[in-house]
Amino acid sequence: MAKAIYHKHQRVFVRPVGTWALVEQVKPQWVKDVEEPVRVYYDCGLGRDFVADELAAEQADEIDTASWRVLRARNKWQAVEECAHHPYPGTFPVVVTESMDWGGWRVPAAEYDRDPARIEGQARLIANAPHLMAIAEQLAKLASEDGELPPALAKLSHEASKTLREINTIPSSKDNGKSRRAA
Structure with missing residues (x-):
């Protein structure tokens, strides 16, 4: 069973292409009589769909506040x-x-x-x-x-x-x- 890790309009790094892109569409792959999708693909507008392992989320900058x-x-x-x-x-x-x-x-x-x-x-x-x-x-x-x-x-x-x-x-x-x- 798979769950979506990224959401629509989220900025992700696409590792196979080596560029940043926005997730344009989340595409779950369903199987009959199964409650959750088997796989989830992400359309980033780069010509093919990607799986979660090929993408990396943008990390929020951590602010070092201990030494202000x-x-x-x-x-x-x-x-x-x-x-x-x-x-x-x-x-x-x-x-x-x-x-x-x-x-x-x-x-x-x-x-x-x-x-x-x-x-x-x-x-x-x-x-x-x-x-x-x-x-x-x-x-x-x-x-x-x-x-x-x-x-x-x-x-x-x-x-x-x-x-x-x-x-x-x-x-x-x-x-x-x-x-x-x-x-």
């Missing part, structure tokens, strides 16, 4: 006296998202100088985003496991699920991410 942190970088363009009004004079925040001290989020010095308190808040928010995402995932899981939640908690879990969908959805090349907030 805020570091202080020295401000090369202003002396400490010029930026005495900053929360940390002579430095600006850098959110590092790698295990080493590079890669992540930085802000231009002019933008930091315009509103340092706002930028400091953004840095803390970005550094703590993985923890907030874990909380949202737990909240969404709670709602899916327990159908009877208080209305306020149900609304929060619905918002968490919606936000997680937005985070995990890769924008299509058609909209270039512009219409992600339309809903």
Whole structure:
């Protein structure tokens, strides 16, 4: 007995051809008096049907969230006296998202100088985003496991699920991410 592993419109890597394609049609092969299909073929629009062993699903990128942190970088363009009004004079925040001290989020010095308190808040928010995402995932899981939640908690879990969908959805090349907030 076979079950479909891939679904219609799913992006898969077709190993015999060596290219990515979309599953255009799922074709189960049925036998009389059998409740499940014997085989499942996938039409990817490449001239022949493929079996599941010839395809590979696109893997979602795992985000390494254990090492996100805020570091202080020295401000090369202003002396400490010029930026005495900053929360940390002579430095600006850098959110590092790698295990080493590079890669992540930085802000231009002019933008930091315009509103340092706002930028400091953004840095803390970005550094703590993985923890907030874990909380949202737990909240969404709670709602899916327990159908009877208080209305306020149900609304929060619905918002968490919606936000997680937005985070995990890769924008299509058609909209270039512009219409992600339309809903």
